Amino acid sequence: MSFNTRTRGSQTRFAGLTHWLTDLIVHRTGLLVVLGLLLAGLALYVAVTRRNLDSEVLDLLPQKFESVRGLKQWNTEFSQARQLVFAFEAEPGHADDLDPFREHFMAELKRQPWIVRVFDQVPFQTEDGLREIQKLVPALLLNLPKDEFREALAQLRPEAIDARLTRLRDSLSGDSFRAEYEAQMDPLGLFARAMKPFGSGNGMDQGSGLASPDGLLQIGLAITNQAGLGPKDCQAVMDRLNRFRDQTLQEWPGYKPKVLVTGRTPYVAEISRSMDHDGALSSTLSILIVSGLFYVAFRRFLPLLGICLVLLLSALVSLALGMLILRNLNMIAIAFCSILVGIGVDFSFLLYGRYLQARREGETHERAVFVSVRNVGAAIFFVVVTTAVGFLSLGFSQSAGFAQLGTLVALGVAFAGLFSVLYLFMFFKRTKLPTGPDFMLTGARRFVREIFRAPGRILWISGGVLLAAAVVALAPAIPLKFDTDPRSLEPTTSQASIARRTMEAKLNQESDPVAILVDAKDPQSFHDRWERLAVALDAAQREGKLKNVSTPLALALSPRQIAENRAELAGFDVAAGEAAFRSSLEKNGFDPQAFAGTFDLLHDFSDEKTATGLPEWSKLLPASSSWWFFIDRYFSAKPTMAVGLCRPTEPIQTEADKRQLTDLVHAADPEAVVTGMTFTLFDLVPWARGELIAFTTTVGMLILLLLAVVFRRLSLWFVHSSALALSMLGLVATLKLLHVPINLLNTLAFPLVLAIGVDHGIQFLIVGRREGNLQENLANVLKPLLICAFTAVAGFAVLIPAQNPALSGLGLVCAVGVFWCLLTTFFYIVPAFAWLHLRQATKTLPREAVRV
Numbered sequence: 025m026s027f028n029t030r031t032r033g034s035q036t037r038f039a040g041l042t043h044w045l046t047d048l049i050v051h052r053t054g055l056l057v058v059l060g061l062l063l064a065g066l067a068l069y070v071a072v073t074r075r076n077l078d079s080e081v082l083d084l085l086p087q088k089f090e091s092v093r094g095l096k097q098w099n100t101e102f103s104q105a106r107q108l109v110f111a112f113e114a115e116p117g118h119a120d121d122l123d124p125f126r127e128h129f130m131a132e133l134k135r136q137p138w139i140v141r142v143f144d145q146v147p148f149q150t151e152d153g154l155r156e157i158q159k160l161v162p163a164l165l166l167n168l169p170k171d172e173f174r175e176a177l178a179q180l181r182p183e184a185i186d187a188r189l190t191r192l193r194d195s196l197s198g199d200s201f202r203a204e205y206e207a208q209m210d211p212l213g214l215f216a217r218a219m220k221p222f223g224s225g226n227g228m229d230q231g232s233g234l235a236s237p238d239g240l241l242q243i244g245l246a247i248t249n250q251a252g253l254g255p256k257d258c259q260a261v262m263d264r265l266n267r268f269r270d271q272t273l274q275e276w277p278g279y280k281p282k283v284l285v286t287g288r289t290p291y292v293a294e295i296s297r298s299m300d301h302d303g304a305l306s307s308t309l310s311i312l313i314v315s316g317l318f319y320v321a322f323r324r325f326l327p328l329l330g331i332c333l334v335l336l337l338s339a340l341v342s343l344a345l346g347m348l349i350l351r352n353l354n355m356i357a358i359a360f361c362s363i364l365v366g367i368g369v370d371f372s373f374l375l376y377g378r379y380l381q382a383r384r385e386g387e388t389h390e391r392a393v394f395v396s397v398r399n400v401g402a403a404i405f406f407v408v409v410t411t412a413v414g415f416l417s418l419g420f421s422q423s424a425g426f427a428q429l430g431t432l433v434a435l436g437v438a439f440a441g442l443f444s445v446l447y448l449f450m451f452f453k454r455t456k457l458p459t460g461p462d463f464m465l466t467g468a469r470r471f472v473r474e475i476f477r478a479p480g481r482i483l484w485i486s487g488g489v490l491l492a493a494a495v496v497a498l499a500p501a502i503p504l505k506f507d508t509d510p511r512s513l514e515p516t517t518s519q520a521s522i523a524r525r526t527m528e529a530k531l532n533q534e535s536d537p538v539a540i541l542v543d544a545k546d547p548q549s550f551h552d553r554w555e556r557l558a559v560a561l562d563a564a565q566r567e568g569k570l571k572n573v574s575t576p577l578a579l580a581l582s583p584r585q586i587a588e589n590r591a592e593l594a595g596f597d598v599a600a601g602e603a604a605f606r607s608s609l610e611k612n613g614f615d616p617q618a619f620a621g622t623f624d625l626l627h628d629f630s631d632e633k634t635a636t637g638l639p640e641w642s643k644l645l646p647a648s649s650s651w652w653f654f655i656d657r658y659f660s661a662k663p664t665m666a667v668g669l670c671r672p673t674e675p676i677q678t679e680a681d682k683r684q685l686t687d688l689v690h691a692a693d694p695e696a697v698v699t700g701m702t703f704t705l706f707d708l709v710p711w712a713r714g715e716l717i718a719f720t721t722t723v724g725m726l727i728l729l730l731l732a733v734v735f736r737r738l739s740l741w742f743v744h745s746s747a748l749a750l751s752m753l754g755l756v757a758t759l760k761l762l763h764v765p766i767n768l769l770n771t772l773a774f775p776l777v778l779a780i781g782v783d784h785g786i787q788f789l790i791v792g793r794r795e796g797n798l799q800e801n802l803a804n805v806l807k808p809l810l811i812c813a814f815t816a817v818a819g820f821a822v823l824i825p826a827q828n829p830a831l832s833g834l835g836l837v838c839a840v841g842v843f844w845c846l847l848t849t850f851f852y853i854v855p856a857f858a859w860l861h862l863r864q865a866t867k868t869l870p871r872e873a874v875r876v
Contacts, residue, residue, distance in 0.1 A: 330451025
């Protein structure tokens with residue numbers, strides 16, 4: 025007795041649908057071809073026109089965390105999004121040759137039409153920089169608190185001007201450098217008053233580290249005028265930059281150092297190109313491997329062509345539908361093509377294997393189609409459901425990339441199942457039946473025969489190996505390593521990443537600062553919030569909790585303070601102060617023409633008497649000014665959104681340290697967002713570990729429930745469920761023994777392995793319900809199952825060479841996991857299936873009747 029007698033009645037319920045599908049497949053081939061061509065054309069049009077690919081690494085991280093959202097805003101909405109950071113690296117002995125080349129390179133770069141401004145020296149050290157900063161003094165003075173503004177006005181009284189210039193004259197006679205600087209830069213003391221807020225609690229030090237201590241590395245900055253931040257815009261800028269760099273190096277007659285560049289634009293350009301490379305490489309390798317395995321197994325070309333076309337159509341339609349449903353497709357989602365090939369090809373192999381079996385038994389083409397759809401169609405439906413559940417569950421992971429990957433694979437598997445049934449048989453009809461020996465089928469028959477002879481002995485051996493792997497997986501003494509650095513998701517061969525690491529090492533840069541992001545509704549609340557934050561942060565710095573602090577308070581203009589100070593200024597005679605300044609200069613022997621900048625400052629200050637509204641930074645400084653690198657360090661394109669930076673005295677090492685800093689900031693401003701690359705880790709690490717447990721458990725429970733509905737027999741359900749559990753434990757044991765780390769995203773590979781590995785056991789249910797010899801049916805399904813398993817492993821393994829570590833890690837973990845599913849299928853499920861069959865048979869037939 026076989027299992028088919030229990031469910032033969034249920035098979036008849038699908039007979040009507042099977043007859044309808046068979047009639048459509050066999051007699052409506054032309055209609056199906058036209059529909060397929062229309063679908064392919066429409067999908068190709070959508071894919072080419074939309075092309076909404078997202079190369080932002082931070083979009084892979086869960087957006088539910090405030091720190092992640094803030095980090096993304098900081099990375100995309102501030103000027104650093106269009107900033108290029110250059111590193112000029114010389115070999116030992118060539119430090120003196122580095123500066124001339126850097127000056128030449130930056131001067132030529134400044135002339136390029138796609139460059140807005142460059143930063144190659146501190147503005148205080150240039151005449152243009154000193155002249156430009158004078159334009160900011162009136163606005164900064166008006167932004168001072170009322171008492172401080174009155175003190176600044178007092179310095180413009182004739183007696184105060186005369187006393188100050190007399191002191192400067194006496195100091196200059198003593199050869200004082202400070203007095204000489206004050207005489208040139210700040211003869212009235214207004215500049216010092218205006219810049220006073222920067223002296224406490226603000227570190228405008230962006231240009232302080234332009235060279236390494238050994239002089240072998242120097243840096244420069246530039247801002248581009250690229251219209252957008254998308255991949256195409258970034259690639260266009262980098263193409264121009266690369267041509268400019270190559271030409272400049274070629275034309276330079278002297279020593280040629282290395283020219284490295286980093287920043288968001290280089291990252292996006294490289295990552296987007298690596299996406300295209302990884303997608304094309306993984307898809308091509310998957311198709312080649314699948315084609316090779318199919319040809320070795322069946323030695324037929326026409327069915328292979330049909331399988332490739334069906335997979336291509338499935339990928340195109342699912343990609344186009346995904347582009348319509350999803351706003352942007354992240355880099356991780358491109359892995360769906362190779363995964364789809366590894367999973368979707370299973371349907372084709374199983375259908376072809378069952379079709380050949382029917383034809384060898386003398387069935388006509390139409391009858392063979394009917395039998396294949398009837399026997400394998402149910403298995404395809406169950407596999408599509410269980411696989412789709414596993415992949416769609418990624419939508420709850422709060423990682424956009426994996427949610428999109430799950431959606432695309434679920435769509436692809438569903439389309440692959442449907443299109444395989446509808447289109448493959450037209451390629452089978454004209455295929456001649458194999459006449460030579462089928463070594464794989466022969467091997468499968470021998471394997472099944474040996475398994476049925478002694479299933480218990482094989483179960484003892486395989487069970488011992490699987491239990492040993494389970495002990496290793498569960499042993500706390502052998503830890504599973506977690507790579508918790510978000511930068512591990514960056515391409516390891518990225519030139520932008522290499523440049524960043526080189527700068528950090530050579531310039532002895534400290535750990536990532538903690539960023540405080542404020543997005544206010546209006547200028548006044550913006551100023552007030554930063555004022556409260558600055559007070560709290562300065563107090564923490566004095567107490568030794570913070571090492572340094574840098575906030576935009578001095579540049580956060582207060583409409584209320586400026587209006588009050590303008591009213592105060594209206595009653596003050598600035599012209600009298602200007603006349604007193606000219607008179608005192610002549611009295612003390614100074615040339616008034618040498619102080620033209622100070623006279624301009626007084627004129628600008630006097631004009632503020634009648635001015636209204638807030639001063640506009642864009643009108644105070646030219647677009648090419650290097651001072652923008654300081655201002656834009658804090659401000660986004662939105663004038664009421666800015667970031668401040670602080671660095672704790674001791675690095676954040678625990679959740680308690682993170683909470684203490686967060687509480688400090690939120691006590692001053694509950695709406696401020698605290699973020700930073702290192703800071704964000706303390707949200708991401710618990711999330712990644714929780715996802716590993718929660719999603720694997722949830723998907724596992726859903727699959728177990730679906731299997732219970734499908735099998736409706738406790739023994740079969742237990743065999744399949746325990747095989748999945750042992751496969752997962754084998755995967756964990758392998759990762760532990762090979763010291764393969766789990767990063768923040770490939771933890772989600774575990775539920776994918778469950779979703780993919782479940783389809784092998786379902787095939788045995790279908791085999792048990794077929795008519796005919798059970799062992800022959802089992803051998804005929806083991807051959808395509810073996811090929812399917814290898815194609816699934818290959819579909820993930822081709823992701824391992826990917827340039828993107830997120831894809832590479834996903835491919836490695838899933839390939840190992842699916843391989844364990846293959847081992848448990850052949851050496852645990854098959855023996856257990858045989859043992860259950862023989863055990864049931866002995867209950868109803870004499871012992872000699874069930875011997876093989």
